[in-house]
Amino acid sequence: xxxxxxxxxxxxxxxxxxxxxxxxxxxxxxxxxxxxxxxxxxxxxxxxxxxxxxxxxxxxxxxxxxxxxxxxxxxxxxxxxxxxxxxxxxxxxxxxxxxxxxxxxxxxxxx
Amino acid sequence: xxxxxxxxxxxxxxxxxxxxxxxxxxxxxxxxxxxxxxxxxxxxxxxxxxxxxxxxxxxxxxxxxxxxxxxxxxxxxxxxxxxxxxxxxxxxxxxxxxxxxxxxxxxxxxxxx
Numbered sequence: 453x454x455x456x457x458x459x460x461x462x463x464x465x466x467x468x469x470x471x472x473x474x475x476x477x478x479x480x481x482x483x484x485x486x487x488x489x490x491x492x493x494x495x496x497x498x499x500x501x502x503x504x505x506x507x508x509x510x511x512x513x514x515x516x517x518x519x520x521x522x523x524x525x526x527x528x529x530x531x532x533x534x535x536x537x538x539x540x541x542x543x544x545x546x547x548x549x550x551x552x553x554x555x556x557x558x559x560x561x562x563x
Numbered sequence: 564x565x566x567x568x569x570x571x572x573x574x575x576x577x578x579x580x581x582x583x584x585x586x587x588x589x590x591x592x593x594x595x596x597x598x599x600x601x602x603x604x605x606x607x608x609x610x611x612x613x614x615x616x617x618x619x620x621x622x623x624x625x626x627x628x629x630x631x632x633x634x635x636x637x638x639x640x641x642x643x644x645x646x647x648x649x650x651x652x653x654x655x656x657x658x659x660x661x662x663x664x665x666x667x668x669x670x671x672x673x674x675x676x
Contacts, residue, residue, distance in 0.1 A: 482661075482662065483662050485664060485665075487665075493669070494653060494667040494668060494669050494670050495606070495653070495665070495667050496667070497664040497665060497666065500662065500664060502662060540605075540606065542606075542665075544661060544662055549594045549596075549611065549613065549657050549659060549661060549663060550608060550611055550619050551596075551608070551665055552608065553605045553606040554605060555604075555605045556605065556606075
């Protein structure tokens with residue numbers, strides 16, 4: 453089945469530093485979705501990318517979908533303590549609405 | 564308030580018990596999901612229901628039994644669980660069609676003793 457690998461698994465940054473997490477797949481993805489899960493919380497949808505090479509921004513967050521639609525990245529500029537959490541990428545596969553998730557990147561921001 | 568409500572929030576059960584997890588969505592969505600989240604593992608898809616029909620069963624052991632009586636409610640019936648089944652069980656819904664985002668509930672933290 454489809455597998456989405458995500459790196460790094462953990463990242464500690466000083467507040468104000470940038471942060472990037474990457475998702476990679478061996479197969480072409482129909483779309484990529486990004487979610488954030490705060491400690492003790494549940495995953496919350498952030499954004500979806502569907503087009504080759506697509507780039508979307510949400511304030512300090514920049515999301516990119518690779519030209520071959522096999523990889524994606526989430527970049528946070530000037531991290532803040534409110535960015536703490538685990539970031540997951542996910543993608544639809546097969547029929548219906550099945551979403552397969554990457555392993556997640558846990559971000560810790562040191563004040 | 565997520566629009567997807569899960570009860571109970573926490574559950575401790577013995578291996579011989581029978582219990583049920585409940586999920587209710589107030590978003591008018593057509594699809595509902597059960598995911599399992601364990602430490603150091605990705606979110607694992609268990610079941611998908613689309614318009615009350617089960618469309619995905621991701622090789623889940625028979626000790627987990629889903630039920631979807633209508634498009635707003637989803638249950639996960641548990642019996643004779645194992646300690647390794649301890650995890651956070653997340654319910655989600657999506658509006659459809661294909662490529663829709665998932666809306667998750669707060670989850671049920673299950674501990675099997």
